[in-house]
Amino acid sequence: MRCDALEPLIEAIADGTHDVSAADRAHLSSCAVCSARIEEARRIEQWLSSRDVPMPPASFTASVMARIGEEKWKTERAVDISFNLAIAAAVIIIITGAAGAAWSLGFFTVAIDGEALLRAAVAQVEGRVISQVQSVVIAAVVLTMALVAWWWAEAATD
Amino acid sequence: MKLTSEHELVERCRQGDETAFRELVDQYKNMVFGLIGRSVPNRSRAEELAQDVFLKVHRGLPYFRGESKLSTWIYRIVINALSQERPELAARSIDDVDDADDRPQHQPAADDRAFGDLLLRDRLQKAIERLPIQYQVLINGHYMKGMRYEELATALDLPMGTVKTHLHRAKRQLRRLLETEFR
Numbered sequence: 001m002r003c004d005a006l007e008p009l010i011e012a013i014a015d016g017t018h019d020v021s022a023a024d025r026a027h028l029s030s031c032a033v034c035s036a037r038i039e040e041a042r043r044i045e046q047w048l049s050s051r052d053v054p055m056p057p058a059s060f061t062a063s064v065m066a067r068i069g070e071e072k073w074k075t076e077r078a079v080d081i082s083f084n085l086a087i088a089a090a091v092i093i094i095i096t097g098a099a100g101a102a103w104s105l106g107f108f109t110v111a112i113d114g115e116a117l118l119r120a121a122v123a124q125v126e127g128r129v130i131s132q133v134q135s136v137v138i139a140a141v142v143l144t145m146a147l148v149a150w151w152w153a154e155a156a157t158d
Numbered sequence: 159m160k161l162t163s164e165h166e167l168v169e170r171c172r173q174g175d176e177t178a179f180r181e182l183v184d185q186y187k188n189m190v191f192g193l194i195g196r197s198v199p200n201r202s203r204a205e206e207l208a209q210d211v212f213l214k215v216h217r218g219l220p221y222f223r224g225e226s227k228l229s230t231w232i233y234r235i236v237i238n239a240l241s242q243e244r245p246e247l248a249a250r251s252i253d254d255v256d257d258a259d260d261r262p263q264h265q266p267a268a269d270d271r272a273f274g275d276l277l278l279r280d281r282l283q284k285a286i287e288r289l290p291i292q293y294q295v296l297i298n299g300h301y302m303k304g305m306r307y308e309e310l311a312t313a314l315d316l317p318m319g320t321v322k323t324h325l326h327r328a329k330r331q332l333r334r335l336l337e338t339e340f341r
Contacts, residue, residue, distance in 0.1 A: 008326075008330070010330070010333070011325075011326040011329040011330050011333070012326055014329075015326075015329075017322065037333070040333055040336065040337070041329065041333055043278065044282065044329060044332060044333055044336070045329070047278060047279060047282055048282075048297065048301045048329075049301055051196070051279075051301060053188070053192040053195075053196070053302055053303075054191060054192055054195025054196060054201070054204065055188065055191065055192070056187045056188065056191035056205065056208065057205065060183075060187050060191065060205070060208070060209075061180055061183045061184055061187060063205075063209060064183050064187075064209050064212045064213070065176065065179075065180060065183070067209055067213055068179070068212075068213065068216050071213065
């Protein structure tokens with residue numbers, strides 16, 4: 001047997017999963033290189049088996065739970081901010097829409113001539129108010145999204 | 159851990175039961191920290207990585223279908239965490255390691271054997287850190303009490319029949335590194 005043939009078996013011989021044949025034994029008794037390799041492999045094997053396993057600190061679980069809590073808090077905060085922004089956007093759109101509708105209806109002149117304004121409002125309601133419906137719809141959608149986000153955040157918290 | 163109790167634990171975690179997740183961390187922290195700590199010598203970095211693994215487990219639990227064992231899934235996350243930590247070692251697949259490459263180019267020097275145990279430990283640790291991540295996990299996991307062969311093989315995507323071969327190849331690479339670069 002040559003060194004090349006024994007080389008792939010050295011680790012298996014060292015960890016005892018390969019039975020040393022008579023041919024192996026004969027080669028090992030006469031080859032200093034292979035004997036040294038087996039000796040080295042056995043030392044490695046012994047060291048690997050006796051190596052200490054690093055243990056986590058006693059506070060490990062608490063640290064993990066704290067990080068999870070922090071992550072959860074960040075998510076909730078992001079949802080809260082989104083919700084508040086959506087509400088603010090909805091309010092702005094509603095106010096703008098209402099102002100637009102009031103302007104279309106001529107409410108800005110109500111202090112001057114209420115009766116004329118009312119007449120004008122009735123006359124124009126079918127025409128100009130419809131153009132403001134878009135703003136109202138957008139506001140309603142944003143408001144609905146805000147409420148859904150709020151509901152989702154509450155459900156996630158529970 | 160029995161499958162039923164594992165399934166129950168996962169279900170409780172999914173329902174947001176913090177006590178259940180605490181249980182899960184307690185159950186797997188030694189394995190996770192042991193595997194990571196053996197590859198990452200900096201203890202505080204190892205702790206950070208081990209915590210990251212459990213954060214990923216927490217985030218991923220809603221999507222965990224139970225097709226593999228929980229432990230196998232966790233070991234996969236560990237392997238990914240180690241691969242991201244040492245991308246240069248992760249890029250080298252163990253399938254690329256050719257047997258011819260493993261052939262020692264130097265004969266072990268006689269004075270190698272004169273090195274003290276402490277020195278050998280130091281050299282071995284450095285050599286292990288140079289192995290491809292899959293080999294590191296294989297060697298570190300194999301010599302750890304409680305680690306199951308089949309779980310390790312599944313996590314590493316290795317057919318059961320080849321685990322022993324890969325383990326021997328990993329150790330051969332280790333020996334070769336000691337004979338050449340860590341003399």
